[in-house]
Amino acid sequence: MRIVAHIDMDAFFASVEERDNERFVGLPIVVGSDPEGGKGRGVVSTANYKAREYGIRSALPISKAWEYSENAKRAGKPPAIFLGVNMRLYSDVSSHIMEIVEQYSEEFEQASVDEMYFDLSHLGSFEEAERACKKLKKEIKDRERLSCSIGIGPNKLIAKIASDFQKPDGLTVVTNSEAEKFLEPLTIRKIPGIGPKTEEILNNKGINKVKDLKKFELGELKELLGKFGGDLYLKVRGIDNTEIVEEHEAKSIGEQETFMQNTLDANVITERLNHLCTTVFKRFAKSGFKYFRTISITVRFGDFETKSRAHTFSENVKELSVLEFESLKLLLPFFDARENPKRKAIRLVGVKVEKLS
Numbered sequence: 633m634r635i636v637a638h639i640d641m642d643a644f645f646a647s648v649e650e651r652d653n654e655r656f657v658g659l660p661i662v663v664g665s666d667p668e669g670g671k672g673r674g675v676v677s678t679a680n681y682k683a684r685e686y687g688i689r690s691a692l693p694i695s696k697a698w699e700y701s702e703n704a705k706r707a708g709k710p711p712a713i714f715l716g717v718n719m720r721l722y723s724d725v726s727s728h729i730m731e732i733v734e735q736y737s738e739e740f741e742q743a744s745v746d747e748m749y750f751d752l753s754h755l756g757s758f759e760e761a762e763r764a765c766k767k768l769k770k771e772i773k774d775r776e777r778l779s780c781s782i783g784i785g786p787n788k789l790i791a792k793i794a795s796d797f798q799k800p801d802g803l804t805v806v807t808n809s810e811a812e813k814f815l816e817p818l819t820i821r822k823i824p825g826i827g828p829k830t831e832e833i834l835n836n837k838g839i840n841k842v843k844d845l846k847k848f849e850l851g852e853l854k855e856l857l858g859k860f861g862g863d864l865y866l867k868v869r870g871i872d873n874t875e876i877v878e879e880h881e882a883k884s885i886g887e888q889e890t891f892m893q894n895t896l897d898a899n900v901i902t903e904r905l906n907h908l909c910t911t912v913f914k915r916f917a918k919s920g921f922k923y924f925r926t927i928s929i930t931v932r933f934g935d936f937e938t939k940s941r942a943h944t945f946s947e948n949v950k951e952l953s954v955l956e957f958e959s960l961k962l963l964l965p966f967f968d969a970r971e972n973p974k975r976k977a978i979r980l981v982g983v984k985v986e987k988l989s
């Protein structure tokens with residue numbers, strides 16, 4: 633059984649600003665271009681939920697947002713706080729969150745700065761997947777002080793729509809058998825791929841809900857919308873076979889291996905570790921980078937608890953022997969009480985070189 637989750641942070645840029653500036657807490661916040669006292673020509677990147685009550689949302693002209701804020705002020709409400717886009721900060725926070733999510737799955741795909749798909753099929757049931765996602769939400773709240781919404785479904789399409797279903801701070805589970813019924817009452821715009829233009833074409837034909845779309849034959853939808861019509865025919869029935877595609881970022885080069893059987897046999901594990909080092913080193917040698925400075929290893933136990941340990945050298949290094957020796961040093965504590973007090977068997981080991989230059 634396939635189980636896919638989709639996580640999307642709530643009012644992401646604005647939530648990060650609110651988190652980092654105590655004086656903003658509880659106030660309407662708009663992140664975007666400079667409003668220039670109502671004359672600004674840019675747009676809103678995002679607004680927190682408080683500012684959304686004023687009608688301010690992503691992609692709205694910033695001058696409109698200013699106007700709505702002024703109206704609110706006249707009505708005795710707090711005016712919105714307008715902030716520029718601090719992309720570097722949001723990217724950093726984004727990486728922290730992705731690192732947390734990656735602990736929950738071996739297959740994940742970052743879909744945008746604040747959303748990610750990850751596979752939870754290994755948990756075996758939607759109940760277990762829900763439990764894991766509750767834990768994940770709590771972990772993100774505890775560690776990053778941010779809220780997110782998660783959808784769990786039988787494929788990426790349903791997971792994505794489900795994560796949006798109870799925003800903010802939502803968790804929505806839609807099983808295989810519930811998927812078609814879940815979609816039917818939704819407006820067609822909720823289907824990814826239906827933008828304002830397609831929506832208009834369909835609305836003009838009296839099609840507003842997903843349920844209305846199901847009355848059309850495959851051929852009719854293709855005639856109306858071209859190739860997308862074919863995809864749409866499947867989508868409105870909850871069918872989606874797209875894979876989770878992991879992005880390969882060039883900031884680090886790493887490999888991991890899941891063992892056939894969980895093990896704590898030092899010979900077996902060190903042999904696989906050396907093999908991973910060789911593979912990583914070959915990729916590093918071909919990458920065009922000359923040096924690395926950080927070596928990190930990841931160990932996942934049979935119960936999915938995952939730990940990473942890293943060593944950063946004060947100077948650049950470039951030898952395979954260093955990679956082998958240092959990763960072994962990082963691994964050894966996992967055989968005894970230092971990193972493995974309960975002597976748990978190991979499921980997966982990974983090796984990574986970072987700080988490439």
Ligand code: TTP
Binds near residue numbers: 679745799
């Ligand atoms: P979204 O996830 O679409 O929006 P959001 O996280 O602000 O709000 P929510 O998910 O709770 O509805 O986008 C993530 C970030 O991407 C958002 O915080 C800012 C940025 N963004 C833009 O810069 N311009 C846009 O038009 C959109 C939609 C998002």
Ligand code: MG
Binds near residue numbers: 640642644
């Ligand atoms: Mg979001």
